[in-house]
Amino acid sequence: MANTEFKSHEDKTVTLYDEAYSAKYRAYDEEFMNAPTYQHYKNKLEGLTKSFTKPISALDVGCGSGRYFHLIKNAHKLTGIDVAAPMLEMAKHPVKESEVNIPEIKLIHGNVFDYDFGNEKFDFIYSVGVLGEHAPFDLGMVNHLYNLLNINGILFTTIVNLDIRKNTKRKLAEAAYPLMPGSLKRVFDQRWKSNYMTHKQLDALMKQSLFTNYKIDNHVSDDGVWKGGHYEVTGKKG
Numbered sequence: 001m002a003n004t005e006f007k008s009h010e011d012k013t014v015t016l017y018d019e020a021y022s023a024k025y026r027a028y029d030e031e032f033m034n035a036p037t038y039q040h041y042k043n044k045l046e047g048l049t050k051s052f053t054k055p056i057s058a059l060d061v062g063c064g065s066g067r068y069f070h071l072i073k074n075a076h077k078l079t080g081i082d083v084a085a086p087m088l089e090m091a092k093h094p095v096k097e098s099e100v101n102i103p104e105i106k107l108i109h110g111n112v113f114d115y116d117f118g119n120e121k122f123d124f125i126y127s128v129g130v131l132g133e134h135a136p137f138d139l140g141m142v143n144h145l146y147n148l149l150n151i152n153g154i155l156f157t158t159i160v161n162l163d164i165r166k167n168t169k170r171k172l173a174e175a176a177y178p179l180m181p182g183s184l185k186r187v188f189d190q191r192w193k194s195n196y197m198t199h200k201q202l203d204a205l206m207k208q209s210l211f212t213n214y215k216i217d218n219h220v221s222d223d224g225v226w227k228g229g230h231y232e233v234t235g236k237k238g
């Protein structure tokens with residue numbers, strides 16, 4: 001992706017996740033623990049991290065307030081990266097801090113698109129509510145995450161499900177799109193510009209990527225604040 005494009009996503013994200021919004025996000029963390037979606041991610045993240053037979057190094061992409069740190073089991077090190085400083089400030093005291101059992105936690109203020117991890121690699125990379133949402137999940141990013149994994153490492157990431165967001169009007173406009181004049185196509189291209197993905201787009205992307213072993217699940221969220229659905233990619237390296 002061109003530099004300017006990911007920088008514009010960064011600008012929007014940093015503007016959104018200011019101190020006031022970050023404080024609201026943290027306040028909602030407590031309520032979220034009672035939502036079915038929390039239980040869903042608990043099962044996922046605990047299940048995946050417990051599947052390793054040795055202590056792991058984990059990377060949380062867009063870690064926000066550290067909502068999921070306590071669900072990462074079996075880890076000797078956890079790195080959280082986030083582009084919004086106020087969110088990262090919250091992550092210094094993550095959710096259910098007393099249940100976080102990780103000897104080393106490193107928090108990085110940076111953008112996953114251009115942060116240089118040097119030679120460091122991870123056994124488990126996860127990202128919830130970030131890629132295919134605030135930032136694009138494109139071929140460059142999928143392969144970047146693949147390259148950041150150790151052999152036998154696992155990636156788990158959510159991507160907003162675009163299929164269930166399309167209403168009948170949009171579906172009709174999409175059917176008529178091939179017959180539209182260029183000027184009208186450009187209007188719709190602009191209107192439909194989004195990081196969200198359809199299953200077809202996501203599967204095509206994964207097929208093109210370095211991952212040969214992956215699955216895509218669908219999870220409809222009902223957390224009280226955010227209504228919608230996420231596709232979930234679980235990919236294994238090697």
Ligand SMILES: C[S@@+](CC[C@H](N)C(=O)[O-])C[C@H]1O[C@@H](n2cnc3c(N)ncnc32)[C@H](O)[C@@H]1O
Pocket residue numbers: 010013014017061062063064065066067068081082083084087110111112113127128129130134135
């Ligand atoms: C919806 S919040 C999710 C936070 C956390 N993963 C969770 O589920 O609670 C999105 C987070 O992603 C961060 N973010 C968005 N784009 C990013 C990027 N390119 N690099 C690092 N962090 C990013 C935002 O600053 C924000 O904290």
